[in-house]
Structures are given as structure tokens and as C-alpha cells.
Amino acid sequence: MTALEYRTIPEAQLERALDLHYLVFLGKNCEDDLRKLHREILEHCDAIGAYEGDELVGLLAAHPLSLSVPGGELPCAGVTFVSVAPTHRRRGVLSGMIAELWHRCAAAGQPLAALWVSETGIYGRFGFEPATRAYTLKIDAERPLELRIEPDDRPLRLVPAEDAPAVIGSRHAAARAERAGRVARDDFWWRTHILPEADEEDDDLSPPRVVTIGDTGAEPAGYVFYRTQTDDEGRGTAHVYDLEAESPAVAAALWRYVTSIDLVDTVKAWGRPLDEPLLRLSADRDQVSVTQEFPALWLRVVDVAAALEGRVWSAPVDLVLEVTDAGVPANAGRYRLVSAPDGDGHRVRVTRTGDAADLTLGIRELAAGYLGDIGATELVRVGLAAEHTPGAAALLESAARTALLPHTSDEF
Numbered sequence: 001m002t003a004l005e006y007r008t009i010p011e012a013q014l015e016r017a018l019d020l021h022y023l024v025f026l027g028k029n030c031e032d033d034l035r036k037l038h039r040e041i042l043e044h045c046d047a048i049g050a051y052e053g054d055e056l057v058g059l060l061a062a063h064p065l066s067l068s069v070p071g072g073e074l075p076c077a078g079v080t081f082v083s084v085a086p087t088h089r090r091r092g093v094l095s096g097m098i099a100e101l102w103h104r105c106a107a108a109g110q111p112l113a114a115l116w117v118s119e120t121g122i123y124g125r126f127g128f129e130p131a132t133r134a135y136t137l138k139i140d141a142e143r144p145l146e147l148r149i150e151p152d153d154r155p156l157r158l159v160p161a162e163d164a165p166a167v168i169g170s171r172h173a174a175a176r177a178e179r180a181g182r183v184a185r186d187d188f189w190w191r192t193h194i195l196p197e198a199d200e201e202d203d204d205l206s207p208p209r210v211v212t213i214g215d216t217g218a219e220p221a222g223y224v225f226y227r228t229q230t231d232d233e234g235r236g237t238a239h240v241y242d243l244e245a246e247s248p249a250v251a252a253a254l255w256r257y258v259t260s261i262d263l264v265d266t267v268k269a270w271g272r273p274l275d276e277p278l279l280r281l282s283a284d285r286d287q288v289s290v291t292q293e294f295p296a297l298w299l300r301v302v303d304v305a306a307a308l309e310g311r312v313w314s315a316p317v318d319l320v321l322e323v324t325d326a327g328v329p330a331n332a333g334r335y336r337l338v339s340a341p342d343g344d345g346h347r348v349r350v351t352r353t354g355d356a357a358d359l360t361l362g363i364r365e366l367a368a369g370y371l372g373d374i375g376a377t378e379l380v381r382v383g384l385a386a387e388h389t390p391g392a393a394a395l396l397e398s399a400a401r402t403a404l405l406p407h408t409s410d411e412f
């Protein structure tokens, strides 16, 4: 077998890369708007190709993302389009592309990588672990939504999708600053990932509908983005993908709106945070049910020291953390974290140390807790981390905690 080489796919070969992607994902070779959209997305990515001679046998693309982390944001490689030719499976092509990605992350100063999985069994071995989780909600909209608080009564306004980024971008940015795990959305991202005319997975869905709430001429106090669908019997469903509000009353008004649309019997809200306020605000819990909990964003800490120093911590911390990492051996070792107050929180200075560790955990477990989702005491309790100094896990957990749970709904 000819040795594999990993190199950037030149622009002239991006159509070949798309053909490989459609082959692998068992699709027809789209020749339409969807192919154009995929091509545009690929052009914005760093596209790594695995070549056997001149033959392209593997593709891995990475978006240059900015991901919100507690108290700030960090550069993050958003991995997508992962495809290996069916003739070259299980020969280490993906492993080779991932190793190439780690080199590129180091060169580009990206301490984090993230992805959404196609199958949950693939990416743990490369150090990825779910760092945000989400709910799918189902709301019975055949009757008025019963709420425990009074909804905000400011006017609602339908916004054309093409105008939406300019109108709701600032509200999204404010919401993003409150929760870790969220991707910065520029015009390209809004158009290609959030509000494309057609839904890639379901032809039956309407174009995106965006509704804002707030005083005329003022920045919106909230928005909801949804698509609708009618079944053969004429029953309508509204699928909510994004709803952000500056207050519970605004959220209540938007949920009330979307459940009151004529001909809509059911509202399905995908990818809601686990601390979704509606679950507390609804007066009849039979009307709003959680139908699914799923791992959303899978995170990989590519540079441990930069990631630990790049977020804000909620409590003082001074301990030695031992991290194991077979995939990026440069990460493995002991780190002393010493915090100093910074604004409302604390920043840590991280140095390598030979001192005994207070806590040992793997790179996957670091990803699971990094954005504030899983606490270190749970990792110790289930045997995925080892506490050497009593109280070390509780200390790390209280420092890593965030006011709101991390949340991601930007699928890429």
C-alpha cells in the first residue's frame, strides 16, 4: 500500500472532496443549491485531505470557530465533513487526519477542538467528550400554554430571514456571553448554518421564520426562530431551533406566541439547555415534556494550559492536576493551578510541576467538565477521575461551576 500523506486540499479539488463526502454519507451527488452551500462551507474551512498518491481517500474539515468559554472565548477548530472512502476504512486514515489536525491547532493557536458526532462510538478515543447536553421538548399546542408568570406584552414582529442577523445578532451575542459552549455567529454563519432557506434534513419544513419582541425601534428583547410543517391530516407542528430572551417574561411571551400559531397543534423545541426556564414556568407539566436528552457539542482540549488559563473560574483554586492524554502526549503531566481574583471571578496561572497531584483525570474528563457541565466530584464518584487529596474534586468543581449550564445549538 502506498503511504498516506495528509495535506490541504487545494481549491481545484474541493469538488472531488464533496464527491467523496456524498459517497461516504450514502447520498446522491447533489448538483443543486445544497452542493453550492456545502462547497461554500468547505471553502471557509481548513480542509485536510488524506492522499494515497494522487487519490483523495479521506477528508476532514475544520471551521475556525470562536467558542464561548466561562467568562470569555477561545479559538476552536470546529471539525466537520469527516469522510473516509469505503475502500480505505479501518486503516488509520481518520487517525492520521486527526493527528494532522492537532499539529494545525497548535500552529493556529487553537486550544480547543469541537464537533457533533455521527456515531457516539467514534471520537472518544481521540479525546473528545460531550461538554454540553441538550433537551428536546414537546409542547401540546392544542390548548393555550399555561404559564406561572405574566408574559411580556410588548409587540411581536416578523423579521425576514435575510434581515435577521442584523436585527437579532446583538441579542444572540448577549445570550452567548451568558453561556459557555456557543459559537460566534458572523453573517456567513447565520446564512449557512442557522437560517438557510431549506432545512438540510427535512424537505417538508418551511423556510425559517424569525419573530422578535420589543419596543419599535429598540433592540429586540428576545427572538424565536422556527420552521413549520403540516402532516397528511393537516396537523401542524412548529419546530423551534433558537429562542433567546432578556428576561423570563420575554421568554414566556415567545413560548406563548409559538404555541398560539393557528393550525399548529404541537411545538417541538430541539436543543434546549438542561436548565430551560420553560420547564419551571409552565403551569401544567403535562403540557411541556422532555422527549429526549442528548449530548450536543463534543469538546477536545488540545492545549491544556491555554484552555485552563483561557476561562474564568468561579472560586479560588490552588491545586495540582494530573492530566493523562495519549493522543496529544505534550499535554500529559502535572499542572499547578493558582488563581488570582479577576473582575467578578478568578483567573488561574498554570505551570508545569513535579509536585504530587491532588487529582488525576483523563483528557476526556477534562473536556466533560471544562465548560461547567459535569462536576469533578461526579467524575471521581463514577471512577473516571482519582482524588489523591480529600476535597480536591469539590474545590475544582466549585471553581469550574457556572451560573448557567453550558449550551450549544449550532450544529455543524
Ligand SMILES: CC(=O)SCCNC(=O)CCNC(=O)[C@H](O)C(C)(C)COP(=O)(O)OP(=O)(O)OC[C@H]1O[C@@H](n2cnc3c(N)ncnc32)[C@H](O)[C@@H]1OP(=O)(O)O
Residues within 6 Å of the ligand: 024, 025, 079, 080, 081, 082, 083, 084, 085, 088, 089, 090, 091, 092, 093, 094, 095, 096, 115, 116, 117, 118, 119, 121, 122, 125
Ligand atoms: C464530525 C463529523 O464529521 S462526524 C462524521 C463521521 N463520518 C462518518 O460517520 C462517515 C462514515 N464513516 C467513515 O467515513 C469512517 O468509517 C470513519 C471516519 C468513521 C472512520 O475512519 P477510519 O479511517 O476507518 O478510522 P481509523 O481507521 O482511523 O480508526 C481509528 C479507530 O476508530 C475505530 N472506529 C472507526 N470507525 C468507528 C465507528 N464507526 N465506530 C466505532 N469505532 C470506530 C477503529 O476501529 C479504530 O480503532 P482502534 O484504534 O482501536 O483500532
